[in-house]
Amino acid sequence: MTATRALPKLDADNRAFWTGGAEGKLLLMRCQDCKSFIHPPRPVCRNCMSENVAPEAVAGTGTVYSYTVNYQKWHPAMEVPFVIARVAIDGAPGVLLTSNIVGCPVDAVDIGNSVRVKFEQQGDVYIPLFEKIS
Numbered sequence: 001m002t003a004t005r006a007l008p009k010l011d012a013d014n015r016a017f018w019t020g021g022a023e024g025k026l027l028l029m030r031c032q033d034c035k036s037f038i039h040p041p042r043p044v045c046r047n048c049m050s051e052n053v054a055p056e057a058v059a060g061t062g063t064v065y066s067y068t069v070n071y072q073k074w075h076p077a078m079e080v081p082f083v084i085a086r087v088a089i090d091g092a093p094g095v096l097l098t099s100n101i102v103g104c105p106v107d108a109v110d111i112g113n114s115v116r117v118k119f120e121q122q123g124d125v126y127i128p129l130f131e132k133i134s
């Protein structure tokens with residue numbers, strides 16, 4: 001298999017986020033005390049400093065908050081152009097996931113588009129990508 005992107009190094013904090021796709025779930029770390037979502041995942045809540053945090057599944061839908069189109073071939077196996085977007089995740093106030101919008105031409109993407117997660121498996125990692133909900 002040829003890796004087409006840099007893969008994250010899994011650790012105790014981020015493992016749920018990067019492997020939840022094996023079960024089709026987008027898992028975000030959430031403080032069990034104040035209920036804030038914590039992304040990128042960390043072992044301590046940024047809001048209340050609680051260490052009582054655990055991954056929780058969210059719906060996996062969201063809205064394109066902002067985006068840009070990348071034309072630069074940073075890696076030989078990289079297919080360009082592609083969209084890099086920040087996606088506001090439904091049910092997780094304050095969480096903006098940086099990802100790609102896939103499955104449509106780059107000029108079909110706009111701010112405010114509704115999107116749904118789609119996982120791309122690369123070894124042990126399931127990368128959360130997003131596609132437009134038509």
Ligand SMILES: [Zn+2]
Pocket residue numbers: 031032033034035036045046047048049050
């Ligand atoms: Zn908290």
